[in-house]
Amino acid sequence: MDNNWKTKTLLIGGVIGAVIGVIGALVLVQQADKAQSRPKLTAGDGVKVGLGVLAVLKLLAELGAR
Secondary structure (H helix, E strand, O other): OOOHHHHHHHHHHHHHHHHHHHHHHHHHHHHHHHHOOOOOOOHHHHHHHHHHHHHHHHHHHHHHOO
16 A cells, blocks of 8 residues: 555656657647748757756655655
């Protein structure tokens, strides 16, 4: 019974992450459609996204530590 909350937390986090990922991809596709071109993501764009994700994870870790 003690691990029940852990499983729920992992499942909810996974679903939220997947939904956010799909929404992000949808926004990217819509912007590409408006520009009538394929999206061009550079290594710099990937670094920016990665740092943003790390910042969110750090915030969540700090909230969980309280």
